[in-house]
Amino acid sequence: NAGVTQTPKFQVLKTGQSMTLQCAQDMNHEYMSWYRQDPGMGLRLIHYSVGAGITDQGEVPNGYNVSRSTTEDFPLRLLSAAPSQTSVYFCASSSGTGPQETQYFGPGTRLLVL
């Protein structure tokens, strides 16, 4: 299994541009989530999904959209990039939504917005 994969690894955007960060998992996990990590800080939840067709907002959802059309994929869209969205973005998945479930993280996407 490849686990959780993310593309691209690194991206530079200009203010106002839009883009989609890709996330895929091959473990048939129902639960997927997106986090951002700013320098020297922990992860903050952006959006999450408990299954195909179901998404919900996390702690910092503004400026981001998600969709979950398949179990495997959970793309994160930046609608109009802003410098404040410069961060490292991590996608994670787990087999269930129960609190005992372990989350598996992707390697991250480093985003720089100029």
Add this chain to the structure above:
Amino acid sequence: SQQGEEDPQALSIQEGENATMNCSYKTSINNLQWYRQNSGRGLVHLILIRSNEREKHSGRLRVTLDTSKKSSSLLITASRAADTASYFCATRTNTNAGKSTFGDGTTLTVKP
């Protein structure tokens, strides 16, 4: 706001010494998990301790949980240079559909 707060923010020790990191949180939890993050990489799950457990071991890792003080500690014994990383605690409740709330992490440097 962050649920978990780690202490200290940074820790530097010699190889072979023990490293202790602490995590405090604010609300009642179902479990607390510790993760490691090597520089430039994603997070790797280390250990989960449930709210009804007080101590848990995994190899050189020892985790304690004190729900009355809303705190947890991670002890790494006989540290190695390869243990150099950032360590995060994350909490989960029964009502948040599996969402984890992370602290800001402790950066551990183990000098060879």
